[in-house]
Amino acid sequence: MKHVLAVLVENKSGVLTRVAGLFSRRGFNIENITVGETTSPGISRMTITVEGDEMVVEQVMKQLHKLVNVIKVSNLSHEPAVMRELMLIKVRAEAQTRSDIQQIVETFRGKVVDVSLDSMIIEVTGNDEKLEAIKLLLQHYGIRELARTGKLALLRGSKVTREA
Amino acid sequence: MVIAALEQEQVDLVFGYPGGAVLTLYDELYRSGLKHILVRHEQGAVHAADGYARVSGKTGVVIATSGPGATNLVTGIATAYMDSVPLVLLTGQVATPLIGTDSFQEADITGITLPITKHNYLIKDIKELPDTLSEAFYIASSGRPGPVLVDIPKDIFEMEGRFDYKLKQDIPGYKPTVEGHGGQINRAVKAIREAKRPVIFAGGGVIISGAAAELQELAERCRIPVTLSLMALGAYPGDSPLFLGMPGMHGAVCANYALSEADLIIATGVRFDDRVTGKLESFAREAKIIHIDIDPAEIGKNVAIDIPIVGDVKRVLQGILKKVQPGDTGAWLKRIDEWREECFTCAEEQPENDVLTTPYVIREIDRLTAPDTIIATDVGQHQMWTAQHYCFRLPRTFISSGGLGTMGYGFPAALGAKLASPGSTVFCIAGDGSFQMNIQELATAVTHNIDVKVAIINNGYLGMVRQWQELFYGGRYAYSSLQGNPDFVKVAEAYGAKGLRASTPGELRKAIELALATKGPVIIDCQVVAEENVYPMVAPNRPINEIIMGSERK
Ligand SMILES: Cc1ncc(C[n+]2csc(CCOP(=O)(O)OP(=O)(O)O)c2C)c(N)n1
Ligand SMILES: [Mg+2]
Numbered sequence: 001m002k003h004v005l006a007v008l009v010e011n012k013s014g015v016l017t018r019v020a021g022l023f024s025r026r027g028f029n030i031e032n033i034t035v036g037e038t039t040s041p042g043i044s045r046m047t048i049t050v051e052g053d054e055m056v057v058e059q060v061m062k063q064l065h066k067l068v069n070v071i072k073v074s075n076l077s078h079e080p081a082v083m084r085e086l087m088l089i090k091v092r093a094e095a096q097t098r099s100d101i102q103q104i105v106e107t108f109r110g111k112v113v114d115v116s117l118d119s120m121i122i123e124v125t126g127n128d129e130k131l132e133a134i135k136l137l138l139q140h141y142g143i144r145e146l147a148r149t150g151k152l153a154l155l156r157g158s159k160v161t162r163e164a
Numbered sequence: 165m166v167i168a169a170l171e172q173e174q175v176d177l178v179f180g181y182p183g184g185a186v187l188t189l190y191d192e193l194y195r196s197g198l199k200h201i202l203v204r205h206e207q208g209a210v211h212a213a214d215g216y217a218r219v220s221g222k223t224g225v226v227i228a229t230s231g232p233g234a235t236n237l238v239t240g241i242a243t244a245y246m247d248s249v250p251l252v253l254l255t256g257q258v259a260t261p262l263i264g265t266d267s268f269q270e271a272d273i274t275g276i277t278l279p280i281t282k283h284n285y286l287i288k289d290i291k292e293l294p295d296t297l298s299e300a301f302y303i304a305s306s307g308r309p310g311p312v313l314v315d316i317p318k319d320i321f322e323m324e325g326r327f328d329y330k331l332k333q334d335i336p337g338y339k340p341t342v343e344g345h346g347g348q349i350n351r352a353v354k355a356i357r358e359a360k361r362p363v364i365f366a367g368g369g370v371i372i373s374g375a376a377a378e379l380q381e382l383a384e385r386c387r388i389p390v391t392l393s394l395m396a397l398g399a400y401p402g403d404s405p406l407f408l409g410m411p412g413m414h415g416a417v418c419a420n421y422a423l424s425e426a427d428l429i430i431a432t433g434v435r436f437d438d439r440v441t442g443k444l445e446s447f448a449r450e451a452k453i454i455h456i457d458i459d460p461a462e463i464g465k466n467v468a469i470d471i472p473i474v475g476d477v478k479r480v481l482q483g484i485l486k487k488v489q490p491g492d493t494g495a496w497l498k499r500i501d502e503w504r505e506e507c508f509t510c511a512e513e514q515p516e517n518d519v520l521t522t523p524y525v526i527r528e529i530d531r532l533t534a535p536d537t538i539i540a541t542d543v544g545q546h547q548m549w550t551a552q553h554y555c556f557r558l559p560r561t562f563i564s565s566g567g568l569g570t571m572g573y574g575f576p577a578a579l580g581a582k583l584a585s586p587g588s589t590v591f592c593i594a595g596d597g598s599f600q601m602n603i604q605e606l607a608t609a610v611t612h613n614i615d616v617k618v619a620i621i622n623n624g625y626l627g628m629v630r631q632w633q634e635l636f637y638g639g640r641y642a643y644s645s646l647q648g649n650p651d652f653v654k655v656a657e658a659y660g661a662k663g664l665r666a667s668t669p670g671e672l673r674k675a676i677e678l679a680l681a682t683k684g685p686v687i688i689d690c691q692v693v694a695e696e697n698v699y700p701m702v703a704p705n706r707p708i709n710e711i712i713m714g715s716e717r718k
Contacts, residue, residue: 010337013286018278025279055464062461068283068303071337 002031003057004083004153006161007046007064008038008072015069019046022067028052028060032150043071045161047152072161080156086125086149088113089135092142093120101141108134119144165290165327166254166316167196169297172329175225177201177216177583179209183229184269185256188321193227201583201612204604206233208576210240211602214249215577218563219538220584221374223250223305230256231269234315235276239570241311242280246567247395248372250309252300253281259319260288274315282310287317290325299333307340308459309372340458344475349483351471352430352454357489359428359452361496362388365411368395368566369433369457369477376400376559378481379432386490389500391419393434395566398556408500412440413702414548417711418503420702424709425499426451433457433477436466437567438705446707456480518668520692522546522621525672526553529591529619532676536561537589540578542598543569545627548698550593561588572601578616579609589617589680596622596649606659609685617679618687620652624694631697635712656687667691 009015016035023030031049038045050060061073076083093101093115101120105112110124124134128151135143155161166189170178177199182190193200203209206228213224228234234255244251257263258270274286283303285296296314304312356362370379376399383390383406390400391408400407409416411423423429429451434440441447447467454471455463463472473480526549529539535557541547541564556562563581565573578592599620609616621627629644656663662682666672672690679686699714 013288014274014278017275021278059461059465066459066461068335068338 001051001053001077003050003052003075003077004081004151005048005050005057005061005064006074006076006153007048007070008161009044009046010069010071011037011042011044012069015044018067018069019048019064022063023050023060026059026063028056032148034150034152047150049151074161076153076155076161079159081153082156083127083151083153084125085127085131085151086123087131087135088147089122089124089138089143090119090145091122091138092118092144094118097141101138104134104137110134165293165325166297166321167192167198168327169294169329170198170225171196172298172331173223173301175223178225178227179203179213179216179580180227181206181209181229181233183233183256185230185258185318186227186233186254186321188318189227189254189256189316201579201608203576203608205602206236207240207572208602208605208608210237210244210251210253211570211573211576212580212583212605212608213251214240214244214573215540215563215580216584217244217249217251217580218577219560219581221372221560222584223252223301224580226251226253228253228255229269230258230273230318231271234273235271238276238280241277241313243565243568243570243573244311245280245282247565248309248368249311250304251311252304253311253313255313255315256321257286257315257317260317261319263317274313277313280311281313284313284315286315287320290320290323293320293325294327294329295333298330299335302333303335303338307338308369341460341474342458342476342479344456344473344480344483346483348471348473349480350487352473352484353487353489355428355452355454355471356386356388356430356484357491359491360493361426362386362428362430362491362493363408363422363426364388364390364430364432365393365423365434366390366396366399366432367393367434370396370399371559373433373458373477374559375433375478375481378478378485381485382430382481382488385485386488387493387497388430389422389497391415391422393437393440393566394551394564396434397551397562398559401557402555403557408504410551412437412442412708413704414552414698414700415440415702415708416552417506417700417713418500420708420711421503422500423448423451424707429453431455432481435462438466440708441466442702442708443705518670520667520669520672520690521696522549522623522692523553524669525619525621525690525692526550526593528669528672529593529676530554532673532680533589533591537591538563538578538581538585540564540574540581540590540592542574542593542595543571543628544595544598545623545631545696545698546593546595546621548628552698571595571598573598575599575616575618576602576605576608578618579605579614582614582616590615592616592618594618594620595627596620596624596652597626597646599652600649603655606656606661606685606687610660613684615683616685618685619676619690620687621692622649622652622689623692623696624649627696628698630695634695634697635701636703652687652689656685661685661687663687663689665689665691
């Protein structure tokens with residue numbers, strides 16, 4: 001099963017290496033990881049997607065927590081949470097196919113952000129399912145390049161994941 | 165500034181080896197009068213600081229230069245990390261502007277030691293230095309202790325800065341849990357009361373937290389037998405009738421049987437290493453397990469736990485002792501005594517033909533030394549035999565590389581042990597292979613006149629390797645012979661230490677007595693029979709009650 005962990009860390013040099021190193025050293029499977037600032041200065045938030053059963057994820061969380069620069073670890077998979085990822089796709093687009101593609105993009109509430117004679121870049125955000133679905137459709141026209149940000153997540157409602 | 169911090173932390177002794185990047189620090193050190201032990205290899209410095217820390221309970225301090233000086237520390241750091249030993253390692257680094265340019269004697273030591281330190285730092289600004297040093301000492305010694313490395317560039321040593329030192333730091337991501345959860349303690353108390361076949365299984369955490377007295381009270385008040393991991397030997401008196409011995413691969417028969425048939429295991433400060441559990445699926449199948457540990461990540465890591473209690477072992481045991489009521493363990497203890505009979509039938513008898521066997525050497529050392537003697541070992545057969553045959557009675561009297569199994573640990577660790585406890589006799593039981601891995605520290609022992617006795621168990625083999633080759637590799641002794649060993653007596657003398665040799669029980673007794681009567685370092689070359697195996701033994705990844713007794717021994 002996939003678990004999405006929100007990890008608050010002190011923004012010290014090497015903290016990403018420490019987290020990434022932990023995963024490879026202990027043989028945990030990291031699916032993706034994103035890092036960014038929070039509202040508190042000096043504190044960053046990592047969102048980590050890991051694959052594993054409950055035992056494995058519990059170990060991952062405990063080991064993460066042992067890192068001195070890690071302030072808080074929470075598993076968002078057990079609670080209602082909004083999860084989003086952004087994807088950029090460069091798709092082959094000739095004159096004949098352009099309007100079809102445009103329609104797909106609209107259906108998925110994506111945006112065309114760049115156009116050239118034979119290709120377009122499309123921007124979509126959403127959860128896993130949605131991104132997989134549009135990717136599948138666009139494959140039909142030929143995907144030339146693709147980039148994804150990795151997942152971000154926040155708890156629904158007024159609950160927050162805070163430092164203390 | 166670094167020296168001032170060491171003074172604030174009440175460091176009275178550092179181990180180290182100078183070099184370009186730490187010249188300024190050494191100059192300050194020289195002028196400060198703080199005691200410095202010059203080793204002959206940086207690995208020796210870490211092991212010595214480690215031995216010092218294990219015996220004193222204080223944090224050991226090491227200084228090394230950048231590049232090769234720092235990388236020479238690695239084995240020692242990994243050793244200390246595995247066994248949760250508090251160390252602060254100060255390494256020099258090339259000057260800040262040169263970092264990342266592959267400059268002379270540059271090595272990314274914080275990168276290299278990331279997975280083998282509890283935490284590490286690279287100082288980039290003199291302003292960070294005081295807080296970082298105090299954090300380093302705090303992190304190394306609190307919670308589950310461990311080594312912390314601080315890498316300091318050469319130009320920072322040369323700067324002046326404001327020295328505003330706070331002894332303890334408030335670190336946002338570091339808050340060890342000390343008190344056990346009350347509800348969990350109540351559950352443990354109830355389980356102990358109801359258990360018919362309980363066993364206490366204690367590890368190094370008991371020694372680290374100073375909980376030997378609490379452990380003893382729990383065992384004796386509730387009449388529960390005790391087994392101790394290698395790391396915990398001495399935490400419970402080895403001559404007590406409730407003591408089962410060490411469990412695991414070379415563990416005592418009754419300890420392994422007891423764990424296998426127990427209905428309750430009270431695991432305290434122990435991490436269920438594979439050398440103890442054997443095949444995991446068949447470990448303690450019938451037992452409910454209470455696990456007390458300060459490191460939450462240890463709980464449930466290897467075996468499933470029924471009653472987890474995160475906290476300092478001493479505090480949690482005190483909590484349990486306040487409420488615990490003995491259960492009915494009479495029949496269980498009787499059963500154990502029957503197994504114990506079996507254990508004793510395999511105990512070492514007087515060797516025939518006037519030769520020396522290693523168990524005999526160890527028992528003789530036990531007979532001739534006081535209970536507060538500190539024993540340090542290397543790694544191999546002699547280490548396991550020491551664990552089996554020396555009767556440890558007090559905490560912090562047995563020091564050995566348990567988790568990493570580092571050959572060459574024993575002798576430098578013994579030097580540190582002696583410096584930590586000058587009043588105790590310190591005996592190093594060394595392997596002829598292992599001893600040669602840090603033999604250069606004889607110079608350290610002699611120049612500082614550190615009074616340690618070394619019994620080199622000279623079997624002419626990497627004995628433990630040879631045993632596995634005999635048992636599991638068709639007797640093909642692939643490069644495990646130590647042909648070409650030096651004459652250890654002459655080596656000792658060349659360094660200016662006393663060298664003695666023993667190859668019969670009579671000579672051994674005389675040599676030990678003479679060594680103990682001599683001031684200063686003494687080496688005894690104990691020429692033991694070459695091809696002897698350590699039994700009992702459980703083959704790797706087998707259930708721990710499948711024991712090979714080795715009665716077919718030659
Ligand atoms: C640094 C290191 N290298 C290799 C090993 C693997 N090893 C484990 S025991 C052993 C043999 C040790 O020989 P010796 O010190 O003579 O002790 P004995 O087993 O003969 O008592 C070896 C090579 C190790 N533990 N540490
Ligand atoms: Mg040997």
